[in-house]
Structure formats: structure tokens, C-alpha cells
Amino acid sequence: MLDNEKVLLTDVTGRDGFQMEDWVETEDKISIINEIIAAGVKRIEATSFVSPKAVPQLKDAKEVIKHLNRENVSIMTLVPNVKGAEFALESDVDEVNVVVSVSETHNRKNVNKTVDESIEGIVEINRLMKTGGKKVNVGLATTFGCPFEGLYDVDRVTEVIKKLTAQGLDSFMLADTTGMANPLQITSFVKGVKADFPDADFSLHLHNTRGMGLANVIAGYDAGIRNFDASLGGIGGCPFAPGATGNVCLEDVAHMLYQMNIPMDPDLNQLITASKRLERLLGYKLPGQVMKAGLSTDLHQA
Template sequence: MDPYQSIPARVQVTEVGLRDGLQNEARRLSTDEKVALVRSLVAAGVREFELTSFVSPRAVPALADATELVRALADIPNVHWSALVPNVRGAERALEAGIDSVVLFVSASETHNAKNVNRDIVTSLAGFAEIGRLLDGSGVELRGAIATAFGCPFEGDIDVAKVGDIARAFADLGARRVALGDTTGMATPPLVSERILHLREVAPSLSPTLHFHNTRGIGLANVMQGLSLGVARYESAIGGLGGCPFAPGASGNIASEDLVYLLTEMGIDTGIELAALIEAGQLATQLIGRPLPAQVTKAGRRLALNGSDTVATARG
């Protein structure tokens, strides 16, 4: 049997650099700079963004302009804007701003959940019911996200059953999509298989999204495993930006340029033009003011050739 026979013909790439990428950066981008970066990504063909988070500005100052950012991009058609919300107040702000989908997030680790949102998992899930009632009839989609789904820097291995229980809770709230977050890059291909197969068993109504960090260098190997299982939704960050301020060792997400390069070379349609995405990566590097981890932005496309006269000929 061909192990890759289930690979999807088209993959949805959701850009999370504006949220998961910028929240941990020392340099705080202005709203205008964020808008310029988003427009560059849209020009490359990106059509889905996790744009920001409606959290307390004191907790994550880099995302304090959430409302202003959403409204500044309202003129762009045919793009889906989602945002993380931690509580009812965040959901109210997201609705007022005009977001398309609200992402409710909880950690599969009690310790990380306490660090991240200052409450236990049961309390987080109970609070989501009120948000569900708020969104009912609004036309705004409810999505779920599970942090530390592949392991926790405080607790170590996470039982797959805990991930499944949280996924079922999201399904009960009416969510159709759930993202499995690899918060500190602890995912491995066997864990990807275990989680995806378990979700299909216990929460078959949910469509999974995979969110990998490249902390240990195997982010794209985990993508390949997801593809072999037929998973068709992935989150990535331009330039490889990213990191969680509430988890030690949380380095960048898989880079959007590297992910799209892989998918393009495999003949998988993303709707994103790689050369233009590389330009967006160069803009991100310029705005952040330091080299970013993305490999493809440094190296270029595989067949971006150089003239032979640009390199000296060996002598002797």
C-alpha cells in the first residue's frame, strides 16, 4: 500500500505570524506595520489568518491593537480573519471588531493552562459555554484550539485521552474545527498519528488543524505525517516567527515559506504564490529587524538559478 495515498490535493494554510509570531517579539510593530505585512501576505495569495488575540493588553502588550488592526483590514475581500479569545469579554470585543471566527483555546496541560490563562482546564471549558451562547446567531464561527497537545514543558507527556476529552467538549459547543498546538515543539510523527487517529475516533465531527513549532527541527517531518493521514489544514508563521511567552523554550512556528515550498514541490495546491510569499518574508525580516529562521526566504526557490559568472572558477 502506498503510505502517501491519502495526501490531499489541496491544503489550507492559515497564517498565524501576526498573532503567535508577534506576541513574543522584543520589537513591537505598529498597527500600520502589521497592516503592511498582512497586505503583502494577501498579495501572495494567503486567504486565512489567525490575526490577533483579544486578550488583556497587560498580558500581551504586542496585541493591544487588536480592534484597530481588524478594522484597518476591513476593506480586503475574500479573506477569513480569526482571533483567539480567552473569555467572554474577549469574545465581545472580537464581535464588535468584526472578526469572522473566534478561536477558544485551552491547554491539555493543567500547569500550562494555569500559566497561560490563570485557571484550570475545567473552568476554562465551563466558561466557553457562555461564549457559545454569545456567538449563537451572530454568524461568527466558533473554533477550538488545544495547546500543548503533544507534550508540556512542565508536565512532560500528555495523555492522548486528555486531548480527546477536550476535543469532544469543543464539538459539544458546536465547533467544526480544532487545532492541535505543538506549543514547545514536542510533537513527533508517531504522536501526530496517535492524536489524529484518536480524534477521528472520539470526535469524528471535528476537522483537525495541525500547528507545529520547529523547536527541535522536525516541524516539516510532522507535516509530512499529517499529510499522509489526509490532514489538509496547517498553521504557520511568516519567517518562522513565534513563541509562547508562558512556556519555556517555545521557539518559532514552522515558517510559512518553508511549508508552502514543501507543499508546492509535492504538487499540492495552496493558492499561495511562493515567490510573492518570499517577498513577504523579506518584509517581515525588515520589520522585525533581525534574521528570521525561514530557510526558503534565505535560499530562494529551488530553481532560482544564478549566473555562472557570479562564482569564481577553480584553478589548478
């Protein structure tokens, strides 16, 4: 079923996770992200250089970046515009993530722009980041469907990617923003875009909103994806599904890969320790399962 190519796990706790929480103290953010780095995660979306008015939860972005232990890890921030990109350059992050929705309706609602207007902004950010020698990854929100428009064909996704590759962008996060994807669709979409854009890099940003998170990871892996976003404890949530779980859970994904002998970087037990500390910090029961159940391979006394 599987070859044994190494998987890169990208932690998005600091951005997609903390953005959905009430205020988390800056020192706690720093300490959790540094614990994730210490566990061996090699790529981190740490925060977002977004307007503090729009997302007050991440208004301490500069401070957070400044105190991360940046050896052996690629630090990314989300940037919504050129101003954010300038902050990212000042903070000397390794990569930046930008976002455009595949769905016009979602893009309009999210940033009050057309998809083409968002792409223009991305091109401008890319130009700026290139002057600083920084990589730009494009998050394609609502890749697998839009809560307003419903499901659509992969052609809708291909069309947006085509406009972006024409402008020199070559790294894409296929984002299941509201957890609508199913494994069959993941297989077909991933194969579709990889065939159409063989020189581009693709990663998967999956949510567990409807319980299919890890099934979608496997479908993505089988279709050739080797880079997955995930958050510690599975924090993140979805504004359209109160009470539903968030991003796929970092340590649950890592545990599944470990049990399947698929190589990856982080130490599973250190991730679980970090997740339990995050749970105490946030003060509610996180969606992660392995932090409650332990490893499949943990033995009990008879």
C-alpha cells in the same frame, strides 16, 4: 504516499508572531498582514482581543482589524473571554479562536483556571458568537505534551475534545505549543482524534522548536490534516526555549507543498518577498530557510 487534496494555510503572524516580538508599529502590522493576504493566503489569525495589560504587543487589535483588506479571506482573532468575544463581534471578524490547554498544569499557569473552568468560558463565548453567526475554533494547547507534565497519551486529548463536542464545539486546532511533537506521535494522535470525532474539523498548529516542524506537517498531511497554521519567516518563538525557532515557517511549508505538487492558495514568491520585508522590519535574521536559499527549482548559472 500522498493524495493531492488542497491544503489551507492559516497565517498566524499577526497573533502568535507579533505577540512574541517587541512592539511592532500598527501600520507595519497592517501592511505585513495585508501583504500576506495579497499573496493569496485565505485564512488569517490577525491579532488577539486580549487584555492590553497581559499582552501589550497586541493592544492595537481593533485598529489592525479595521485596516485589513478583507476580500477573499477569513479573518480570525484569538479571544480569551466574553469581553474579547464582544470586541470580536464589534470588529465583525469571520471566526474567533479560543484556547484551552490539554494539560491542567499548563492551563493553570497560562490562565489560572482548571481545564473545566476554561471549557465553561469557551461554551459561553460560543453561545455569544453563535448569535452573531460566527465560527468558533478551539485551540487545544499542549496537545502533544506539556513542558511541565511531559508527554501523555492521546486519551488526555480525547477527553477534552469530548467535553467540547458535547457542548456543540466542532473545530479544533491541535497545538504543539512548545514544539514537543514528533512525526510518529502526530500520526497516532491525528488518526486517534479523527477516528473518535469523525464530524469534527481538525487543524495542526506546529512549532519548529526542535527542528521537526516540516516533518510533522508531512505526518499530519499523511494522517489527513488539510489545514495548517504557520507564520511568515517562522517568527513566534517559545518562552521555554530561548533562541529556538517559532511556528513552522509559512513560506517554508508552502515551498515544500509546492515541490510536492500539493495544491494550496498563496503565491510562493510573494510570500518570500513579504518575509524578507518582515525581516528588514524586525531587524534580525528570521528562522525561515527558503527566504535565504530560494526555491529548490531556482536555477543558478553554471
